[in-house]
Amino acid sequence: MKASLLLGILFTIVLDLGAQTDSVTYRPNKFNQLKIVPLPAIGSNPANGWLFGLAPSATWYMGEPSTTKISNFVGNFLYTTKKQWIFSSRSNIFSNENKLIFMGDWRYFLTSQFTYGLGSKAPNELDFNPNQGGSLWGKQGMDFSLIRFYETILKRIGDSKFYLGLGYHLDIHSKIENYNDAASDFNPIYSHDAYNSSLGFDLDRYTLSGVSLNGVMENRDKAVSPYEKNFAWIQYKINPAFLGSDQSSSLLMLDYRHYINLREQRKRNLIALWGFGNFVVSGDVPYMSLPSITWDMFGRSGRGYAQGRFRGENMVYGEAEWRFPLQQNKETFGGTIFLNAASFSSKTDNEKLFSKINPGYGVGFRVMINKQNRTTIAADYGFGQKGNSGFYLNINESF
Template sequence: MNRITIFLLFFWISSPILAQDTIVYKSNQIRDFKLIPLPAIASNPANGWLFGIAPSATWRMGNPERTHLSNLVGNLLYTTKKQWLISSRSNIFLADDNWILVGDWRYFITSQPTFGLGSSTPNSPQENPNQPGVWWGEQQMDYNWVRFYETVLKRISSSKFYLGVGYHLDIYSKIDNFMDAEVTKELTFSNDYYNQRKGINLDKNTVSGITLNAVMENRDLAVSPYETNFALISFKINPEFLGSNQSSSTLLLDYRHYFPLSQTRKRHLLAVWSYGNFLVSGHLPYMALPSIGYDMFGRAGRGYSQGRFRGENMVYSEAEYRFPLQKNKETFGGTVFVNAASFGSKLTKENLFAKINPGYGLGFRVMINKENRTTISADYGFGQKGNSGFYLNINESF
């Protein structure tokens, strides 16, 4: 279900802003700028046909020997259902990696199915046996979504550790729940039931908060790492005086490790990812609860559609084996992966790990810039109960 067929006509532009033989580096000087515009045509059941561009850019803000590669991925898509999907996500390292700026900006006029809370939700819509009068399974939602996330991190001395703060804003508006025409039952939608129980507005939801962040950035290249690791701890406070519907707090944990399996071909590696998102206090609107595929770049949960599982608490893990497909070149590569997710919900009384939803799949890689490791990735994932999907992205999944 929700299979996506995507056709891309792509080309790339490699145009360094500064001469390659420059040997004097000024602070925060832009170097090695590369832009990859990707005209995109796509189709899926939720959006119909999509048309637009999906550009990706990489550059350095200082001496390449001491400054990580910065990157930005954008989307500007319009659909035959009169929807707009506009986003910009960035990870910018200033000179000598002294500061990191992390941005996630979105404006969506869109729709998406939701299935209720927990890991046990079925595919097809039906009445929830544990909550009579409430829908369980696929329910369609139209909504507008504005997101503005910006985090500033300061390096601690010359270490790999950073501390910082961020401002995170999500606004969900014009929320409309509906079912397919052939469904005749009149039951309460999962979104409405949850928000009514928590005393949250049904038409517009706002989550506005400050994050306290600790990061270890030890990857050799953030966009497509070959080795070492990355860790993030983010505690978010969403007070009412900043505009949130209700006060709440959340904890996000993210750890990634990369194990080279060959010293001569570092593209031959094992990558592992663990991710947890937990509601610590208060209440979040239904749409803002932890959900599959809602990490920053939307890469978690291959094998399931975005938003397929949702709950107050979430734990996710993934392992991926990456390998080159050519003996002496790095252009083509492949991958096989497995993942698993579990969701808990106090409202449905389902505990974390009571049910685990696994996924697995394989993928193909085309490295279009070896220096910056810019890669086109195409994956097909399989989940349980007939769930599956095709995923086409820029760079590795994590």
């Protein structure tokens, strides 16, 4: 109840702040150069299989384009070949003259996902984990529901590229059921249940509710598909029990992205670099709320592995991608070659960060459907270790 009440209060504040900013500063051209792409969606990734439905995308300016960065919204209303329902919206909205940024990540999932245990050493094949009292380790099925509401409001510091702000973050996992056909003949202890039981969390439902302190440097030319400069985000998230969390905890997230032009005359030919870290600083968080691969805001990390393939108390991730045009004088078609690596720690298995690193690599094809706003359809195939691989079909660049 406390979490739901705070969610409603914050949502009202967000709407009120947005209305105040628009009415005072830029009412005449609130949706200047609005571009809506109401795409029927056909997507794919290892965790969901093929996805079908609608994926509306919109880009627009909340102020004069010469002084205001482009805002973007991506929604998903999808059903998958694995009998999952995916409803989500992600937004990055810049008010007039970039005075405020609103960053939103809202989700409702009725879904399933394989989980493998904690740490970078968790195997593909089903096994028993001696450090968890003989619980299962390796590929285990899980059905669950997720309600997520993340909203962050950032205010620009003077005329600089730096922003400070507050956020509210709510995750409710429920209807959690583990399964594995290979282990059905005996009464197994699943990795999820062994971890949660050892720390006093429920096995079928838990809540993480908290506020965050945020610092952002936004220096990219276009957030949806940058050609140059950089972006940095530091977030310290506090999840106290009095806001609805099952147990008090805190997490630190670090995100840095850099874009290096290889040809000034053709800025689409570039190297993109991404460094990402997510760390449990204090307390304990339930299993599905631990840092995990491909659970970043847009679900783009770890190409070559399924979402949730690796999970742990601490996570470090890095990626490099070469993006290049495939036409001499046009921007319609492009390609990418990427390389990534991730490492996870696990206190329960005494595994330290960087004791094992899991690399991924692959190639991609790009179709730019709106040159002015750089709206792009992205198709990638990634390869990981020990037979992990996947096809990914999305809108806009991975980062």
